[in-house]
Amino acid sequence: MYLMLTGFLQAAALMSTVGVSAADTAEEVTAYNTAMLPLVSVYAEIIDQAKYEPAVDQDMDFSRSTFGSLIATSREQGIRADLLERVKKLVDEAAATGHGAADWPRVIESLHIR
Known part of the structure; x- marks a missing residue:
């Protein structure tokens, strides 16, 4: 929230x-x-099944690009991008471990401390 x-x-x-x-x-x-x-219910089903590939929504690679653009635009306009950078870090980590084609809800796996 x-x-x-x-x-x-x-x-x-x-x-x-x-x-x-x-x-x-x-x-x-x-x-x-x-x-x-309505995507919340779709994401819940994806998470509960742990079926992140193939992506049915935005994949990690698309999200990385989107966050990169939002971060760059924020900085160019003099707006801090700290929170966006933190989320992008999670997406980058997922992509770096071979999950660039995974669905956006796979970020939940990066939230677990293991």
Whole structure:
């Protein structure tokens, strides 16, 4: 929950650099999150089955590229990208261990301390 709300703060900070209000950003983020919420059930099924490949959604390699772009854009606009960098690190670790084609929910495997 906190990360979702922090994602909004990241978006609002970034959009403020081009004159978009937090209220307008909130409308877009709300619409996006509403559209994405059904993926929670899809991800739960993928996680419970530990069936991450082939990807049915974004694979790790796509996500690495996306996070790279978000991080670069944030920095270029004078916005810190610490949280994005931490998530990208998890995705990078998965890709480095041969899971670049795995589905995004495979990040859960990187969250376990072993």
